[in-house]
Amino acid sequence: MSAMRESDIRNPEAHARYLELVRIDAEALAADPSRLVRIDCPACGGSDHGAEFEKFGFVYELCHDCDTLFANPRPSPEALLALYGSSESTRFWVEEFFKPVAQARREKIFRPRAQHIAERFPDLAGAAVGDIGAGFGLFLEELRAVWPQAGLTAIEPSADMAAICREKGIDVVESMLEDLDPAEHRFDLLTSFELIEHLHDPLLFLRKTRELLNPGGHLYLTTLNGMGFDIQVHWADSRSIFPPQHLNFMNPGSLTALLERAGFAVDEVTTPGELDWDIVQGRYVSEGLDPGRFFRTVHKHGTDEAKRALQGWIRDAGFSSHMRVLARPAPAEPVPARPVPDRKEGA
């Protein structure tokens, strides 16, 4: 596989137009307090958090305990459901943003993921696998190619996406994960790609995920890392940070704490991203967004090899903005990793 560039998987003009539509949705939502809910830290549950910046009418707060960045207040679950069901931004994302790069994403993202899973979990080749938020079914198609014996299920609440998955011969549960009955649906492997950052309540989602896994089963999850290089450099200007879609920016430590609260044992948290430097360089070149003298010096004088080595360090040291976790249901009942005294969870 050749090195991935941001332009392979995102058309810059379509991306900018998408974010404009998102801003319109966000500002309309932010203007209606009846559709917003205040929360404590979605990762550790801590109540010590404060404002960092405002974007599209939403305030992003930083947890002073675990450094999770999160939109607060945030859209209610009902408001999010309405948004994903019918908004122009969602239609644009599907039709204009995703579809033109779908084949590139299949090759650069979904195929390597399927191969990584096949190598990592050889015992699961004939197992029950569910992809939560399966979308166009690209990942499950790629997994079927390497694991033809596996029982594959797309868990996908959107009727349009569910229909696309069915056309590809994939079994579909047309539902939100939160509504699945563990008596009817059990899995040996559940995957969740770039989903948890969108959720109103990641803890609720992960507890449900745990209920649906067989003993000895695995969760394979990817999300954005709020301690990732390009997000840290651009912060409020980051194109990865946008409400009402991207609400939760955990980091390797806080995602681990969250999974433990949900009853998981974490096997591995890594940041295998390849795009951080390219994202920062791309916005410097195209928009003049300037991260400072050291960046400019490396950009101008650093060799391609030096830049690749820098990205390698960002990836290996846990500071890429693309984060991956592998976890298993913990044998015991869920125990809060770090109890917060004198307050009820979710209060």
Ligand SMILES: [Zn+2]
């Ligand atoms: Zn926290």
